[in-house]
Amino acid sequence: MPQSSRLATDIAALLRRERGARQLTQQQLADRAGTSQSAVARIERGDRVPGIPLVERLFAALGLQIAVTAEELDSHPDARMDALAARxxxxxxxxxxxxxxxxxxxxxxxxxxxxxxxxxxxxxxxxxxxxxxxxxxxxxxxxxxxxxxxxxxxxxxxxxxxxxxxxxxxxxxxxxxxxxxxxxxxxxxxxxxxxxxxxxxxxxxxxxxxxxxxxxxxxxxxxxxxxxxxxxxxxxxxxxxxxxxx
Structure with a gap:
């Protein structure tokens, strides 16, 4: 079953959530970060891993920075299910x-x-x-x-x-x-x-x-x-x- 990169999926979900929490449109975020609305849309779809500099600019425009952690290989599905169960x-x-x-x-x-x-x-x-x-x-x-x-x-x-x-x-x-x-x-x-x-x-x-x-x-x-x-x-x-x- 085809899937996009796990990292791309995580970044996509995180960006959608944080942008939505600030009630910004994709265009408004793009303007703040100096990029295009289509670039924001591609990242939020999670089809592929975006470039790190652009990701950093987008989260900086939201007043945030990305924190990267490592975890056991099999723990990611469990973490996703736990997060879904809480929603x-x-x-x-x-x-x-x-x-x-x-x-x-x-x-x-x-x-x-x-x-x-x-x-x-x-x-x-x-x-x-x-x-x-x-x-x-x-x-x-x-x-x-x-x-x-x-x-x-x-x-x-x-x-x-x-x-x-x-x-x-x-x-x-x-x-x-x-x-x-x-x-x-x-x-x-x-x-x-x-x-x-x-x-x-x-x-x-x-x-x-x-x-x-x-x-x-x-x-x-x-x-x-x-x-x-x-x-x-x-x-x-x-x-x-x-x-x-x-």
Whole structure:
């Protein structure tokens, strides 16, 4: 499963959080740091590790500096799950951009699966894209939606989005970046059985957790880790932070 660099993901989340806390737009932060809004947007998407001088300028413009720490190799997923468990489901849904993307999907038949389905059922597993199941029979409709949403397919060779045809039938991983956020699709002959999860004023059709564990090895491993650590009462691991210069 393709993923951006862990460091890029951490920096992206940290910058979004600190910028949002100061109620600044990307353009306002860019003006303060002497860069472009598009550069800020790229960093906040977390697609690749940005240059250190630019990162330092951006955080300096927020009155902060980056503090780098080292940790055990396996501790990062645990720290992310601990951080997610401490946040409300509303916050996790908003950060993923789930509702916005689902609104744009319109009447395309789909189910939520993978880590997205697990998240909606209360599991604090990291989700870096909205994960859906789509029937091969709806592939043409899905392709048309991707093209209208300026979808760029993940290119494993270049480790970035773009340079491949978006249609699911074409070679490549079923992972796209769109104007509404990132989306990962499980293409199938028929949609799996689903349950309905209600949160706030919205209902979501999701694959049950037991099915997620049987069909998504990465999500299954994270769920097992979370249950084991919850039983052991393990403390949260420390992660990268932004600090106010002394």
């Amino acid at each position: 409300s489901l509303d916050d996790r849904i908003d950060e993923l951009g789930l509702d916005q993307l689902l609104n744009r999907l319109g009447d395309l038949p789909h189910l939520l699966t993978g880590s997205t389905a697990a998240l909606l059922q209360g599991a604090p597993v990291p989700a870096d894209a909205v994960e859906i199941a789509v029937r091969w029979g709806d592939s043409a409709r899905f392709t048309a939606w991707l093209e209208a949403a300026y979808g760029q397919r993940w290119n494993a060779r270049w480790r970035e989005f773009g340079g491949l045809y978006p249609a699911p039938e074409e070679p490549g991983e079923h992972y796209w970046s769109t104007r509404y956020g990132k989306i990962r699709a499980q293409m199938c002959d028929e949609l799996p059985e689903a349950i309905e999860v209600r949160h706030g004023n919205r209902s979501y059709r999701v694959v049950p957790l037991v099915t997620v564990e049987l069909t998504d090895p990465q999500a299954a491993d994270l769920l097992r880790r979370h249950r084991q650590r919850s039983a052991e009462g393990s403390p949260s691991a420390a992660g990268p932070v932004a600090r106010t210069p002394q």
